[in-house]
Amino acid sequence: MTDTTEHQCSCPCGESQFTFTGKPIARFICHCKICQKLYNKPFADVLMFKTKNITMTKQDKVTFKKYRLPPALNRGVCDACHQPVIGFLPGFGLAFASADKVKDQSILPEPLFHSFYHRRVDDFPDHLPKYSGYWPSTWAVSVQFLKHTFGLKTH
Numbered sequence: 294m295t296d297t298t299e300h301q302c303s304c305p306c307g308e309s310q311f312t313f314t315g316k317p318i319a320r321f322i323c324h325c326k327i328c329q330k331l332y333n334k335p336f337a338d339v340l341m342f343k344t345k346n347i348t349m350t351k352q353d354k355v356t357f358k359k360y361r362l363p364p365a366l367n368r369g370v371c372d373a374c375h376q377p378v379i380g381f382l383p384g385f386g387l388a389f390a391s392a393d394k395v396k397d398q399s400i401l402p403e404p405l406f407h408s409f410y411h412r413r414v415d416d417f418p419d420h421l422p423k424y425s426g427y428w429p430s431t432w433a434v435s436v437q438f439l440k441h442t443f444g445l446k447t448h
Contacts, residue, residue: 302394306374310350311390313342319437320392320402320419325409325430327360331368331377335414338392338404341437344381347388355379372444406433 296315303310317340328337349355355369355378366389368380379390392401404421407413411425424433439445 295412300400301396301411302379302390303389303396304371304374304376304378304394306376308351308373309369309371311394312348312350313381314346314348314386316400317342318441319385319434321434321437322404322407323430323441324407324408324411324413326412327368328409329412329414331360331370332391336407337377337389340390340392340395340401341434342388342390343441344388347379348387348426349379357381385438405437408433 299312299314300367301310301312321341321343323337323339324335328339329330329335331337354372356372357367357369359365359367364382364384369378370376370379377391378394379388381388392398392419395401406422406424407417408424408430410423410430417423422433424430
């Protein structure tokens, strides 16, 4: 049975909003330089979704931009508060958003790993796997998508 529960999400000012149905594919901590700069934090607490489960309710309030060469995440920033809202990975059917955008935090899964750990600002002495470098970090994210796509347990 498919979970059709709709969850509300927004940027800090509330001008840019989206909803998602069901559950995120995965949650991870990203330490890449782009996330650090965009979120103005040492890392981003990221949720991964299937694009088809996302509905932008105020898409006209979001400006999208790619911050690196393809394949690149097309990251949306709120025009009003200039905070990240959601990013889409064209061609892969994936969307990414910060966990703090979700209004009901109780529905979120625990993070599975750290990506781009070589870019970390501080060490994280937790039990989660830590992936350093572009390819290992990208592969860690890809594995979660593949597990979800083929119905294998991801969390």
